[in-house]
Amino acid sequence: EIVLTQSPTTLSLSPGERATLSCTASQSLTSYLAWYQQKPGQAPRLLIYDASKRATGIPARFSGSGSGTDFTLTISSLEPEDFAVYYCQQRNWPRTFGQGTKVEIK
Amino acid sequence: EVQLVESGGGLVQPGGSLRLSCVASGFMFNTYWMTWVRQAPGKGLEWLANINQDGSIYSHVDSVKGRFTISRDNAKNSLYLQMNSLRVEDTAVYYCATDVNGGYFDYWGQGTLVTVSS
Numbered sequence: 001e002i003v004l005t006q007s008p009t010t011l012s013l014s015p016g017e018r019a020t021l022s023c024t025a026s027q028s029l030t031s032y033l034a035w036y037q038q039k040p041g042q043a044p045r046l047l048i049y050d051a052s053k054r055a056t057g058i059p060a061r062f063s064g065s066g067s068g069t070d071f072t073l074t075i076s077s078l079e080p081e082d083f084a085v086y087y088c089q090q091r092n093w094p095r096t097f098g099q100g101t102k103v104e105i106k
Numbered sequence: 107e108v109q110l111v112e113s114g115g116g117l118v119q120p121g122g123s124l125r126l127s128c129v130a131s132g133f134m135f136n137t138y139w140m141t142w143v144r145q146a147p148g149k150g151l152e153w154l155a156n157i158n159q160d161g162s163i164y165s166h167v168d169s170v171k172g173r174f175t176i177s178r179d180n181a182k183n184s185l186y187l188q189m190n191s192l193r194v195e196d197t198a199v200y201y202c203a204t205d206v207n208g209g210y211f212d213y214w215g216q217g218t219l220v221t222v223s224s
Binding site: 049055098 | 141143150151152153156165167168201203207208209210211212214217
């Protein structure tokens with residue numbers, strides 16, 4: 001089973017600031033990694049797949065990069081609605097998720 | 107509009123059974139792989155199982171293999187998760203989702219809460 005480790009656990013930032021979230025895999029994923037956003041009481045929402053492709057309707061301030069074992073989700077300028085928990089996910093069997101990074105208002 | 111609506115959750119005693127349902131609308135259900143994901147209270151996400159378009163190919167994570175079974179009925183646009191021998195640690199919100207592009211989860215339902223407790 002591939003283990004995904006996200007860092008940091010919590011990111012405290014102000015609206016308008018840049019957020020950089022990391023996800024490290026226990027073995028190479030090539031580019032097969034996704035990012036999700038989850039707000040309290042809601043289902044997760046797919047943001048990025050294949051490491052860098054934005055899902056339908058996702059704003060351009062969200063971008064993904066990386067390959068192999070190291071991946072990054074960047075939110076270029078935080079909007080109030082971006083404060084949430086973010087998960088990375090890999091698609092090998094069994095699918096696994098990282099433990100999440102909470103982006104909170106500073 | 108794509109909609110996935112889960113139902114069937116509730117309170118069950120350890121060792122009991124539940125069958126979760128997920129009804130799909132707004133897209134061609136019989137052309138999508140489908141998946142179940144769960145989230146224990148205050149915890150992260152755990153993928154459980156997926157199934158192909160006609161139900162002939164499916165897989166389950168080891169932690170539920172032999173206890174949970176995924177299935178679907180395309181005539182009813184429905185996905186199911188039969189859960190047997192439930193344990194306290196199975197307490198979670200259970201989500202169904204479309205499984206696209208080789209293993210990403212695009213559309214999600216709102217989830218149904220399963221509580222296993224005596």
